[in-house]
Amino acid sequence: MLSVERVTKCYGNLTALEDISLDLAQGVYGLLAPNGAGKSTLMKMLATLLFPTKGRILWDGEEIVAMGERYRGLLGYLPQDFGYYPNSTPRQFMRYAAALQKIPRAETDRRISRLLELVGLPDAADRKLKRLSGGMLQRVGIAVAMLNDPRLLILDEPTAGLDPGERVRFRNMIHSLAEDRIVILSTHIVSDIETIAGRIIMLRDHRLLCCDTPTQICGRFRGKIFQLPADAQIRPHQHVLSEGQGENGTVLRVLSEMPPEDGVAVAPSLEDAFLAIYALKREGA
Amino acid sequence: MNDREIFPVEVPLLTEDEKKRAVAMILDTAMPAILPKSAIWQELCRTAGMVGLRTLFFGVGDCFFLAALVMCVCLFPAAAVMAGMARAASCLFLISPAFYALSHLLTLWKEYQTRTLEWKWTWRISFRTILALRMLVLGAVSVVGSILVCGVLWSLERQAVSFVWMLSVAFSALFLYGSLSLLGQRLWGMRAVLPVPLAWVMVSLVPVFWEPAAVWLMQIPAYAFLAAAAAGAGFYLIQMYYFVAAGISGLDRRLGI
Numbered sequence: 001m002l003s004v005e006r007v008t009k010c011y012g013n014l015t016a017l018e019d020i021s022l023d024l025a026q027g028v029y030g031l032l033a034p035n036g037a038g039k040s041t042l043m044k045m046l047a048t049l050l051f052p053t054k055g056r057i058l059w060d061g062e063e064i065v066a067m068g069e070r071y072r073g074l075l076g077y078l079p080q081d082f083g084y085y086p087n088s089t090p091r092q093f094m095r096y097a098a099a100l101q102k103i104p105r106a107e108t109d110r111r112i113s114r115l116l117e118l119v120g121l122p123d124a125a126d127r128k129l130k131r132l133s134g135g136m137l138q139r140v141g142i143a144v145a146m147l148n149d150p151r152l153l154i155l156d157e158p159t160a161g162l163d164p165g166e167r168v169r170f171r172n173m174i175h176s177l178a179e180d181r182i183v184i185l186s187t188h189i190v191s192d193i194e195t196i197a198g199r200i201i202m203l204r205d206h207r208l209l210c211c212d213t214p215t216q217i218c219g220r221f222r223g224k225i226f227q228l229p230a231d232a233q234i235r236p237h238q239h240v241l242s243e244g245q246g247e248n249g250t251v252l253r254v255l256s257e258m259p260p261e262d263g264v265a266v267a268p269s270l271e272d273a274f275l276a277i278y279a280l281k282r283e284g285a
Numbered sequence: 286m287n288d289r290e291i292f293p294v295e296v297p298l299l300t301e302d303e304k305k306r307a308v309a310m311i312l313d314t315a316m317p318a319i320l321p322k323s324a325i326w327q328e329l330c331r332t333a334g335m336v337g338l339r340t341l342f343f344g345v346g347d348c349f350f351l352a353a354l355v356m357c358v359c360l361f362p363a364a365a366v367m368a369g370m371a372r373a374a375s376c377l378f379l380i381s382p383a384f385y386a387l388s389h390l391l392t393l394w395k396e397y398q399t400r401t402l403e404w405k406w407t408w409r410i411s412f413r414t415i416l417a418l419r420m421l422v423l424g425a426v427s428v429v430g431s432i433l434v435c436g437v438l439w440s441l442e443r444q445a446v447s448f449v450w451m452l453s454v455a456f457s458a459l460f461l462y463g464s465l466s467l468l469g470q471r472l473w474g475m476r477a478v479l480p481v482p483l484a485w486v487m488v489s490l491v492p493v494f495w496e497p498a499a500v501w502l503m504q505i506p507a508y509a510f511l512a513a514a515a516a517g518a519g520f521y522l523i524q525m526y527y528f529v530a531a532g533i534s535g536l537d538r539r540l541g542i
Binding site: 102 | 335336340343344399401402403404405406409410411415
């Protein structure tokens, strides 16, 4: 189990994260927040790239900083914007990463083949990395992160830059990886996690807002999300969350305590909840 | 009646495992483990054997080619000119650490440019350990290179100066530079990577362009340079121990990334 105990991170006078406490067991956790909310800061602290200003992070009761190599041995991390050596191939790069992960040489090639098969790149093993598309590189990244069969997999904005098809493929892959480990993925794209995350961790104002199931989060807005025609008059107590295409043209999804005229109640989606939470924050609610 | 009798509270006791973990955490915080020197060097040797030279320098091989090219194209001709002006000591002070400094700078620059550092910090073998092994290999190559450079310059000087003296100057410069560079990285992380070599170049250029300094340098006996070389080598190894120990003990402070 990974425990985050009252962690605060400050950069000089700027507080990036304040008093975050979490207990994470096996499963998929989606870290959802707008840009600049502190997602990457939290991910980096979990990956020991940054250290908390206050508080501590524990793995099975032991501080991860003090664990050192033992913690890194059970950690798989995919940075948000990871680098690579363009003239090397996925196989060469993974052999390099495997050596630095202390994977026995006899085991390395078998593991590389299995992982490239898992991420759907068996035919690209010997192509130069600079020749691969963004989605293929991301899949190589996931394969590298999985090399040491980690108990904790941290993926920082793993779907950034991927096309819709690749994002669906990625979601399916995460499902299969999460069976017996903790997977934490951060994103500001709600659709990437609403179907795969068992729990959503939301940050607001640099603090933890909630760590609940998608159903519980959406349930807070049940009976408060309505669909209106685009030309409907919006009252002061109503908040427009998003615009979309309905059967008869453009429609607005609106947050309102009272049912609006011409409004049709709809089941709140995770995106509605996300937009509602941050809309309320902007308006000081 | 006291509060306990009115509000009896069951205090849950810690299990044996929880007690042990709590004690271990308190001790780790109060008295961080200091690893014996032999353990550090054994760990370095074990890691070197595990990864091999190819992994150690994966992706940065072109940096050595570039460093060697700069040495050949710029420095050796300059050294040949200076040697003809009987400023052998000045040349050696500048050239001896040059391959080590250039290679180290270029490999770090390349690691930074390829944005692989963030990933490497999360892998089992500490990036500090990799850096340490690279520096040791570069040091060994530079020692061999210094012997060759001394041989060339000694020939150009028409053997007017003792070869042992030239070698002692070269080694003292190499080891002093290496230990100062390592100390800078330990204390200031990545911020020290550029200032230390720049400072070294500026100091080394003083005897090149200022005659009295060059004369003074030529008068220092070989045993003085040898003592400086031995002290530099010892200090380098001590700094290397602390540099690696921080990575292995888990109290690694990232190099200012």
